[in-house]
Amino acid sequence: MKGKPLASIVSAGLSKFGKMKGLYGRELFAQAAKEAYERCPNLDPKKEIQALFVGHMGESYEHQGHTGATAADWAGLTPVAAMRTEAACASSGVALRAAILAILSGIYDVVMVGGLEKMTHRTTPEVTEFLAMASDFPFEQWHGITFPGLYALMATAHMHRYGTTEEQLAHVSVKNHYNGSLNPKAHMQKIITLEDALKSRIIAWPLKLYDCSLITDGASCLIITKPELAKKYTDIPVHIIGSGHACDTIGIYERESYTSLRAAKLAAKQAYEMAGVSPQEINVAEVHDCFTIAEIIAYEDLGFCEEGMGGRLVENGETRLDGKLPVNTSGGLKAKGHPVGATGTAQAYEIYLQLTDQAEKRQVENATIGLSHNVGGSGATATVHIYRRG
Amino acid sequence: MAETTSFTIEQFYKFIEKGKLMSVRCTECGKVMLPPKPICDECLSDKLEWKQLTPRGKLETYTVIHVAPTQFQSLAPYAVGIVKLQDGLKLPGIIKNVAFEDLHIGMELEIEFDASLPSKWPIWPRYYFKPI
Numbered sequence: 001m002k003g004k005p006l007a008s009i010v011s012a013g014l015s016k017f018g019k020m021k022g023l024y025g026r027e028l029f030a031q032a033a034k035e036a037y038e039r040c041p042n043l044d045p046k047k048e049i050q051a052l053f054v055g056h057m058g059e060s061y062e063h064q065g066h067t068g069a070t071a072a073d074w075a076g077l078t079p080v081a082a083m084r085t086e087a088a089c090a091s092s093g094v095a096l097r098a099a100i101l102a103i104l105s106g107i108y109d110v111v112m113v114g115g116l117e118k119m120t121h122r123t124t125p126e127v128t129e130f131l132a133m134a135s136d137f138p139f140e141q142w143h144g145i146t147f148p149g150l151y152a153l154m155a156t157a158h159m160h161r162y163g164t165t166e167e168q169l170a171h172v173s174v175k176n177h178y179n180g181s182l183n184p185k186a187h188m189q190k191i192i193t194l195e196d197a198l199k200s201r202i203i204a205w206p207l208k209l210y211d212c213s214l215i216t217d218g219a220s221c222l223i224i225t226k227p228e229l230a231k232k233y234t235d236i237p238v239h240i241i242g243s244g245h246a247c248d249t250i251g252i253y254e255r256e257s258y259t260s261l262r263a264a265k266l267a268a269k270q271a272y273e274m275a276g277v278s279p280q281e282i283n284v285a286e287v288h289d290c291f292t293i294a295e296i297i298a299y300e301d302l303g304f305c306e307e308g309m310g311g312r313l314v315e316n317g318e319t320r321l322d323g324k325l326p327v328n329t330s331g332g333l334k335a336k337g338h339p340v341g342a343t344g345t346a347q348a349y350e351i352y353l354q355l356t357d358q359a360e361k362r363q364v365e366n367a368t369i370g371l372s373h374n375v376g377g378s379g380a381t382a383t384v385h386i387y388r389r390g
Numbered sequence: 391m392a393e394t395t396s397f398t399i400e401q402f403y404k405f406i407e408k409g410k411l412m413s414v415r416c417t418e419c420g421k422v423m424l425p426p427k428p429i430c431d432e433c434l435s436d437k438l439e440w441k442q443l444t445p446r447g448k449l450e451t452y453t454v455i456h457v458a459p460t461q462f463q464s465l466a467p468y469a470v471g472i473v474k475l476q477d478g479l480k481l482p483g484i485i486k487n488v489a490f491e492d493l494h495i496g497m498e499l500e501i502e503f504d505a506s507l508p509s510k511w512p513i514w515p516r517y518y519f520k521p522i
Binding site: 124125126128129132137138139140141142143144145146148149152153154155156157160201202203204205206207251252253254258 | 399403425450451452453454455456457458459460461462463465467468470471472480481482483484490495512514516
């Protein structure tokens with residue numbers, strides 16, 4: 001049935017994002033879990049949370065795998081059923097999808113879903129190498145194509161096909177840095193100018209430093225329940241009314257288009273149809289701006305504008321906090337930061353705050369329907385979720 | 391089943407070592423795949439054969455990598471791109487012998503085979519693109 005709640009968010013937590021010196025990923029996850037517990041005094045986590053789904057991309061960063069059990073342990077949830085999901089940067093978007101399916105299965109009433117990544121203690125070349133593991137090894141990594149390099153290939157193609165400009169890319173960065181300046185948990189609270197962005201050093205032409213998301217430590221989580229139980233825990237739940245998940249070839253070069261992500265378009269179509277809403281009905285969205293070009297492509301894949309018009313949408317200010325459809329009010333991956341495995345549920349956390357009037361200085365007025373868009377790698381995985389204030 | 395085991399990435403690179411660019415053609419539905427896969431991704435058949443490709447094509451998109459992973463540090467900055475081969479299939483790789491400002495979508499490139507690395511899993515000989 002269209003628009004019927006699939007599952008409901010009754011609480012959420014987010015660690016501080018940034019260079020969290022001296023803290024392990026699991027300790028950041030404990031911070032996020034603690035906030036979620038405190039936000040929901042009607043819930044007894046020890047007795048009522050029955051399972052944990054946790055997104056985590058890489059063992060290489062902390063020399064630590066087996067993240068489901070580890071995160072459950074540090075969140076005080078042992079011996080609940082815990083599992084890790086891995087889908088590169090969409091690891092916790094996929095975890096959210098799995099958690100919703102688990103609720104819908106009827107086996108669980110209350111579950112926690114989240115994600116974590118600890119990255120900043122590694123050198124930039126190391127992180128560059130670890131992130132590249134989300135792409136194809138024998139044909140992309142082996143030929144020196146980095147992760148920013150893959151999105152740069154998309155940016156070059158988008159600029160060539162639609163006339164998208166480096167200035168338009170920079171507008172994404174300026175907007176998201178402004179939003180991040182209003183978010184006390186963001187990695188960077190620094191307002192930047194168009195000139196700062198355009199003059200920053202080249203990472204993979206045409207992408208410059210300020211076109212790239214941040215290497216960040218952080219963790220995020222949500223507590224979700226069967227919709228009929230939500231009011232037991234909170235006066236204002238957020239219902240998840242649409243969920244989409246699709247994949248594409250691991251190699252970008254096998255795809256027909258470099259200017260849109262087929263997996264994201266398919267996931268969006270599924271989520272919109274399930275929710276019974278159109279792109280024009282979305283009040284606030286968190287999209288996967290791992291690079292500025294990715295946000296522009298996201299506008300187009302999600303139907304916020306016509307194909308090729310994403311650059312103009314941001315240039316005209318329509319996705320600013322005071323625009324028609326505010327996008328990445330949290331600061332996005334660009335300014336809030338991108339602890340890879342934590343990102344999907346960190347996006348859901350921001351939508352939860354927005355739809356329950358808890359987003360403070362960056363609150364979007366009368367927001368009732370929200371969307372999150374989480375992409376893994378160069379688009380081989382995508383999840384889209386649609387939320388409605390309960 | 392025995393012959394499907396040879397439609398591997400390793401075999402693709404063994405051909406590269408010999409200066410041949412090879413794709414895999416499904417003898418059931420005719421789909422041609424690059425990279426080679428052991429099952430046709432169109433009709434799921436494993437009745438396949440190798441098909442040699444012309445090692446030249448046109449640049450579809452490109453970038454210049456300035457921040458490189460550890461093993462490519464000494465090469466940076468370097469250009470990479472995706473080339474649409476004359477046979478219609480696409481292949482990514484490093485572009486050599488070109489000034490960055492001369493890079494443009496549609497430029498004609500050919501493959502240079504480099505057999506200086508041993509073909510030993512997962513260390514492969516490389517191929518590069520260069521202007522014709």
